[in-house]
Amino acid sequence: MILDWLQSLGQRALSFFQRLGRGHITLYYLLISIPSVLMRPRLLLQQVYSVGVLTLLIILVSGLFVGMVLGLQGYNTLARFGAEQALGTAVALTLVREMAPVVTALLFAGRAGSALTAEIGLMKATEQLSGMEMMAVDPNKRVLAPRFLAGVIAMPLLAAIFAAVGVMGGYFVGVGLLGVDEGAFWSQMQANVDLRDDVFNGIIKSMVFGVVAVWIAIYEGQDATPTSEGVSRATTRTVVHTSLAVLGLNFILTALMFGE
């Protein structure tokens, strides 16, 4: 009885470490394939389109609404202390430091990560990847690494767009609808948001999240059981694991960057 329990525990631990190891092998091959991707920018371009451009709409819309909600809620709280002029600061800092990298990464996992996993999983299920290997084409260089690099490039751009659109949304609600002074809104924001400490750290965060999101998506696709059920499970796992990893990593990065 106890032995059975111990065995199942050991089995789980071993499979966990196996997955961890396979994940890192995947990452290693992705990283060493990056130079050959740079030699063929057309492949990269195609992937930036499907990972970045097609995610743009959802980023624009959610960035605008998140900024508008921040403007409304921030105004209600700040007006209680007669400090509604700090609205610009509150909206910009929230967006640049936390909201833009995290929400972009979550949306990215849902929109682009799941699509990547499904695509790669199906390629594996229909043996396209092994077919390439038979023809002496390295699927790492031809298929996986362009997608990886495209995600790492697209994430910071998407996060910057999210933050910029969000600030615009906050401006629209705060200044346009609620009547915060326009000059105070921008000048307080500029006085309190630091380019290196806040904006660059936010961009670094989004780069880290980009690496994590595409890495998990590619790994899950490659590791999927080659059946339709396996692919659908892998897709779910991508979204769940990426979201958890992003939220957990965000706490660690915030503690490192803004903990003083």
Next chain:
Amino acid sequence: MMHARHIEIAVGAFVAAGMAALFLLAMQVSNLSVVGGDEGYQVSARFDNISGLKVRAPVTVAGVRVGRVTAVEFDPNTYQALVTMRIHPRYNQLPLDTSASIFTSGLIGEQYVSLEPGGDMEYLTEGSELILTQSALVLEQLIGQFLFSMGSGDKE
């Protein structure tokens, strides 16, 4: 061929939009356009008490922002606070005997350093130290003194 062109244009627009957003964040949202980060000259001042003065707090002359606080340290030899400030190179004609005081903007606002120009013919340069300083007003001390003087007034 048309399809490839369409994709290239879309990617180009995407990257341009990302760059524009970064540019907007740098110029409009952050402090890049207010006071340059690393340019200017550094001066220092010793205060008995800086209260809540923080790094990056503004340094003003006549209410106009001329620089920012870059470091706040404790000097174990004099038991005073050593405040280092960086002043924009445009304002390089501050007299050597300029005095520094720490004020609070508004009742609950942030602390800032206010410089009061003196009458010296020499100007402040990199590494100068402001000799005349006035510490921050600590509200608790002020209330304590007020209560104390009230108490002693009653007795007489």
